[in-house]
Amino acid sequence: xxxxxxxxxxxxxxxxxxxxxxxxxxxxxxxxxxxxxxxxxxxxxxxxxxxxxxxxxxxxxxxxxxxxxxxxxxxxxxxxxxxxxxxxxxxxxxxxxxxxxxxxxxxxxxxxxxxxxxxxxxxxxxxxxxxxxxxxxxxxxxxxxxxxxxxxxxxxxxxxxxxxxxxxxxxxxxxxxxxxxxxxxxxxxxxxxxxxxxxxxxxxxxxxxxxxxxxxxxxx
Numbered sequence: 001x002x003x004x005x006x007x008x009x010x011x012x013x014x015x016x017x018x019x020x021x022x023x024x025x026x027x028x029x030x031x032x033x034x035x036x037x038x039x040x041x042x043x044x045x046x047x048x049x050x051x052x053x054x055x056x057x058x059x060x061x062x063x064x065x066x067x068x069x070x071x072x073x074x075x076x077x078x079x080x081x082x083x084x085x086x087x088x089x090x091x092x093x094x095x096x097x098x099x100x101x102x103x104x105x106x107x108x109x110x111x112x113x114x115x116x117x118x119x120x121x122x123x124x125x126x127x128x129x130x131x132x133x134x135x136x137x138x139x140x141x142x143x144x145x146x147x148x149x150x151x152x153x154x155x156x157x158x159x160x161x162x163x164x165x166x167x168x169x170x171x172x173x174x175x176x177x178x179x180x181x182x183x184x185x186x187x188x189x190x191x192x193x194x195x196x197x198x199x200x201x202x203x204x205x206x207x208x209x210x211x212x213x214x215x216x217x218x219x220x
Contacts, residue, residue: 001086002028002039003098005054009172010041010061010082011159013151020076028097029068029076037065040086040102043173058088059105059177085176107155108180118154121185128192129161135199136166139206155181167191
């Protein structure tokens with residue numbers, strides 16, 4: 001499968017816009033548009049997106065091209081959607097663009113009772129996620145709206161929750177690699193508990209800084 005290593009994580013169901021300018025990835029786009037409209041995305045563990053020589057992780061997501069526009073200078077503007085997880089069995093050539101032998105890594109099938117349990121876990125997680133998003137926005141950080149609605153399917157919603165949560169690529173990758181959605185939500189909840197406490201401390205400090213009855217420092 002053609003592969004596009006990136007500096008961030010693509011998750012199933014999530015939209016990923018791409019600006020493609022390197023010659024090797026321009027060729028990748030042309031080949032994909034002539035074929036299945038798909039390529040794999042994996043996180044770069046060390047190195048740069050540009051120029052090659054990077055170290056790549058072995059679990060990623062298939063991106064499906066849903067929009068493509070070639071610019072006059074040969075660059076591409078793409079809109080892609082993450083569709084499903086993959087594992088890299090072996091990296092192949094990087095000429096003319098990265099290629100890998102991959103296998104699909106589907107989510108395990110859920111019994112009806114497990115689906116209900118997972119849906120309940122998702123329902124419990126959402127209020128905390130909304131509070132964290134609201135606090136991030138209040139602190140002036142880029143964040144999804146606290147009113148965001150996720151998919152009714154709890155497995156898909158688990159990926160979407162990871163995508164909008166204010167966590168870094170390493171944590172997103174760890175959650176992508178979770179064995180199932182229940183474990184993914186458990187890990188995400190622990191991360192959100194820590195993040196909510198951290199953001200609460202920051203908000204309290206900012207409130208003190210703006211409170212005339214609590215000066216920031218001793219009088220001069």
